[in-house]
Amino acid sequence: MNETGVGRSENMSRIRGKDTGPERTLRRALWAAGLRYRLNTDLPGRPDIAFPSKRLAVFVDGCFWHGCPEHYSSPSENAVFWAKKLRDNALRDTKVDGQLRSSGWAVCHVWQHELRDIDKVIRSVKDSLREPQTSRIPAFSDCWGDTPWWSCSCGSRDVQILRVTGGGSLRRGASRRPGEAELSCRHCHSRYRRVPSAPED
DSSP states (O other): OOSSSSHHHHHHHHOOOOSSSHHHHHHHHHHHTTOOOOOSSTTTTSSEETTTTTTTTEEEEEETTTTTTTEEEOOOOTHHHHHHHHHHHHHHHHHHHHHHHHOOEEEEEEEEEGGGGGHHHHHHHHHHHSTTTTEEEEEEEETTSSTTTTTOTTTTEEEEEEESSSEEESSSSSSSOOSSEEEEEETTOOEEEOOOOOOOO
């Protein structure tokens, strides 16, 4: 509990799911770059941004809600609830991506932290619009060098966490790390387990 008597779980449950700060940041930058998009489409998963003429759907994924392998930290309060929430979100993402791709849409997922380099995100969106079959905006950064521990065997870094065991944080410099992470690749759709590892901080 914090000093106001509100726990982390309650705080997290109050966060809005649509029209978030990161979504608005990306929309403003796309508009300033001359890229025109649509909102409020009837597509599966209700993409945050859609380019119908190029059949490109863009999702801005919060690092906590969607299991970013660089920044996800499992809450100690209501751990069972949050573990189920994480897995449900990841499995829903996979299902929605499949529905969109089977309908001829390309899908881009942008992690919240990738917006720190907004110019790079905009360049990648432009590349995806030129080649709409590109499955996703690449991961731009990683905390553990060129080959992060969470990379998929297919070579993709576009993965999200399904589950962690033992709690703890995956962040660089964390005092406690999970015992194991179950991950899902958003490129080849495989699921696998890895033990988090990192060089000394």
